[in-house]
Amino acid sequence: xxxxxxxxxxxxxxxxxxxxxxxxxxxxxxxxxxxxxxxxxxxxxxxxxxxxxxxxxxxxxxxxxxxxxxxxxxxxxxxxxxxxxxxxxxxxxxxxxxxxxxxxxxxxxxxxxxxxxxxxxxxxxxxxxxxxxxxxxxxxxxxxxxxxxxxxxxxxxxxxxxxxxxxxxxxxxxxxxxxxxxxxxxxxxxxxxxxxxxxxxxxxxxxxxxxxxxxxxxxxxxxxxxxxxxxxxxxxxxxxxxxxxxxxxxxxxxxxxxxxxxxxxxxxxxxxxxxxxxxxxxxxxxxxxxxxxxxxxxxxxx
Numbered sequence: 271x272x273x274x275x276x277x278x279x280x281x282x283x284x285x286x287x288x289x290x291x292x293x294x295x296x297x298x299x300x301x302x303x304x305x306x307x308x309x310x311x312x313x314x315x316x317x318x319x320x321x322x323x324x325x326x327x328x329x330x331x332x333x334x335x336x337x338x339x340x341x342x343x344x345x346x347x348x349x350x351x352x353x354x355x356x357x358x359x360x361x362x363x364x365x366x367x368x369x370x371x372x373x374x375x376x377x378x379x380x381x382x383x384x385x386x387x388x389x390x391x392x393x394x395x396x397x398x399x400x401x402x403x404x405x406x407x408x409x410x411x412x413x414x415x416x417x418x419x420x421x422x423x424x425x426x427x428x429x430x431x432x433x434x435x436x437x438x439x440x441x442x443x444x445x446x447x448x449x450x451x452x453x454x455x456x457x458x459x460x461x462x463x464x465x466x467x468x469x470x471x472x473x474x475x476x477x478x479x480x481x482x483x484x485x486x487x488x489x490x491x492x493x494x495x496x497x498x499x500x501x502x503x504x505x506x507x508x509x510x511x512x513x514x515x516x517x518x519x520x521x522x523x524x525x526x527x528x529x530x531x532x533x534x535x536x537x538x539x540x541x542x543x544x545x546x547x548x549x550x551x552x553x554x555x556x557x558x559x560x561x562x563x564x565x566x567x568x569x570x571x572x
Contacts, residue, residue: 271357271381271480276317280341281327281352282309285334311486313353317385320483321521327352329387348388357381363480370476371469373409373460376401382467383481393478394467402461403429410457412450420454426465430455485521494519503530 279287283306290310299307312324319325329347341347364375379397400421407417416436423429437451463469469477494515505511506520506529523529533544
């Protein structure tokens with residue numbers, strides 16, 4: 271998935287929603303001190319964090335202070351979503367999710383991802399009605415002229431009703447067209463989730479698994495020059511014992527789909543082979559992270 275836009279609101283010095291569109295090549299955050307650059311990056315990192323200690327939102331300490339008391343009287347602030355991001359899907363996402371979802375994702379679907387102050391995670395697919403009708407019609411082998419007729423519907427229910435009417439009117443004169451139109455309602459129902467955002471938990475989890483994770487590094491949490499893998503392996507199961515730098519190393523190893531203990535074989539040649547294999551696997555993944563996450567966020571450091 272590719273990040274297209276992020277909206278920050280009611281978080282630290284951001285009060286009203288501020289939307290930042292993400293360019294395809296490079297996006298940099300430029301501004302004066304205290305203008306909110308770090309706030310944007312920290313909010314985006316917490317959307318789906320890959321490293322670091324500060325992974326959750328806290329309404330008491332991070333909601334705009336001067337609004338906190340007044341807003342608590344009228345809203346449940348735990349339900350406020352301080353960060354909302356929009357992702358575009360790629361062919362690899364569509365293919366990977368084909369069997370997991372009720373119907374395939376159309377190319378112009380938007381995956382809206384957000385996290386609330388009570389740290390609930392939301393992943394919702396949203397597609398234009400026309401795109402949903404056209405994809406459902408194509409899947410049902412509906413004639414192009416009939417699809418154009420259905421596209422003029424105001425809702426998916428209107429399109430289903432119109433398909434039934436057309437099928438009835440064409441039953442005698444054009445049986446093949448009528449048959450395809452008769453199958454449209456069932457196919458359209460499978461596509462309805464693209465309009466409502468409602469998915470079974472298993473399908474929702476599969477979709478959420480495709481959302482990129484975000485790394486955040488500051489001047490105070492850079493990668494260490496070297497790491498004792500034996501010590502790191504002993505600490506890996508105890509999050510309270512890990513430093514920020516060690517968490518970063520674990521996150522990068524996890525991205526390469528390996529664990530510290532994978533490198534602890536007593537045989538030197540075996541250890542060397544494991545390290546080389548992880549390095550070869552991580553290199554293309556690292557490029558993907560750089561292009562798909564680091565650059566758009568303008569400041570998430572390698």
